[in-house]
Amino acid sequence: MTTYFVRRLLLMIPTFLGVTMIAFAITRVVPGGPLEREIMQLRLGGVTSGESGSGSSSVFDPTADMSSEALEQLRKNFDLDKPGYVAYFLWLKKIAVLDLGESYLKREPVWNLIVHRLPISLTFGLSGFLLAYLISIPLGILKALRHGTAFDFISSTLVFIGYSIPGWALGALLLVFLASGRFYDVFPLGNIKSSSYDDIPSLAKSIDDVDNVSDEFGTFEWERLSFVSKVIDRVYHMFLPVVCYMMSMFAALTILTKNSLIDNLGQDYVRTAFAKGISPARVILLHTLRNSLIPLATGLGHAISVVMAGSYLIEWVFNIDGIGYLGFTSIQQRDYTVVLGVLVVNTILTLLGNILSDFLYAMIDPRIRFE
């Protein structure tokens, strides 16, 4: 099994190279990149200092009034003077020591930008992810056991309606209906917590009154409840985005669980288990479910990449300052070092997710483990 995982780890390398190579190439050929921006800034700077009265024709050619040495220097800064593969390998060399470069716009190391935002994104992504598994698996089991009933039919319909709406679109809908105040105003419009925990008024205040009445008891209660209310505040802010993350995986997981369980219930080993006199609950929840989880475990890597991809738009819709939001705004602003940095982190996380799912697969299915 060790050789299996070593092989999988090694296979990460070509995948990683492929993904980054394509992205790198795109950043070099798509117009409006950092070089053009820099030139534009220099030119505008020139305008303000009054050196450019010469001609309106140059409006269409930003390089026209620049010295060729200055241009060459700029191209050098962005490695644009070298052939693509050389530039890529130079970039790769830096990546290898976790030097993701500096943001053109924010003038800050990309690594710092990402490290600060990653925990936020992971919190949302993983919550949605766990919630999807926690709800889909029992729902899938129930649907399998009630296959063909009204419950099965209605839940399938709902699941597929949910499936056909992308997470970010659902997010926008939920915000309009539940948070904008135009219809209802039960959830916040965005962010990840109230601007200050002290804003959580009702509970804290009433507990303060209690505090006056009974000291030692009250203090203890305040501490506890204040934590609880912090948690509630978090959940309150996280609820809608997490629902959006969840919906992006929910349908596939539910249907996969159901089909896989039905498939397994028809297997010979189930009949053997019943013939032993085992209770139906044990047959289903132990014998059959363990086998049914195999496709769910293998789908885990894919689910992680769905979360990663979903984060760009969902974080943008909910105004969550995570790496998805960072990636999305950086694409808009052509801040390519950040775009590539986010891509590197996402790719690595996705590939690790794939390995994790292989690992779970091997844990569940001994036929893989002992190969």
Added chain:
Amino acid sequence: MASIHHSADNAPPRPLLQVRDLEVAFRVEHGLARAVDGVSFDLAAGEVLGIVGESGSGKSVTALSILRLIPDPPGKISKGQILLDDLDLLSLTYDQMRQIRGNEIAMIFQEPMTALNPVFSIGMQVREAVLTHAKISKAEATDRAVGMLEKVGIPSARRRLHDYPHQFSGGMRQRVMIAMALVCHPRILIADEPTTALDVTTQSQILDLMLELKHHESDASIILITHDLGVVAETCDRAVVMYGGKIQEVGTVQQIFADAKHPYTEGLLASLPAMAGPRDEQLYTIPGNVPSIMDMPSGCRFCTRCEHVTDRCRQEEPALHEIGDGQFVRCHLLEPGSKPDSG
């Protein structure tokens, strides 16, 4: 219809298991398919009873009915009684039935490949059978499992407890199945084509093992389902021949092999390699195919393929009747008063 109790003088006083007028129907697209239709037979304590017949004759459905393992839907036991001693299994509650399964009556299946759960160790699966029915500790259950696995011939059984089904050969897996079935010392072992999926050498090893365990260990009665009369000859005391969901002939192995009366049984015997004459002679096969249970002919079920068929056979269903000393046949030719066919 005729009763098939053993005649009073040479049989044990009361059979261990009595199947009475069993009827099992499956709901299919165009109505009900009666896969088992009025089957009755007895199983005496310590007896090995064979059930033979071509594919689709209702052998497995009969066996599964005894443990009430017919998938419902689409199947249903629509009629009959299955008496274990005096207890009608068909009248038990689900939980009472669970006490019977694996404990009083155990079953092994044809495909040792798929009959074991691929994701649990064999130790867990055998131990689970013990723990389902005995209130003992895990350690004790493990000891019993090891003991049983040794008896069925798994080398270094204790070391192999943690191994998974895919790490065993087909024959070894079937040995594990047998251990799992016998570990609670059931009174009846139902084996549904236990050797069909195995190669010839392994087949006879498994059959020998079952008989040996029966003689020296469990003394469980055995119902052995097979489509191979040769297997019946080697292992059984009595045999039930089924065709089209009905019993066609019942008798001791001697009666069946030396003095088969039913044209279908004769056909099965004639198609046995050992029974056919010289090697180069082509093996006999019963002409035609088994009709699907959805379009069974009226009258005798075998009439579409029988060499002795008469008009009466096509119109009137023959009854199962005794032709002497515990041998029963369902055929018009052999009814009292009818003359042997001269054609």
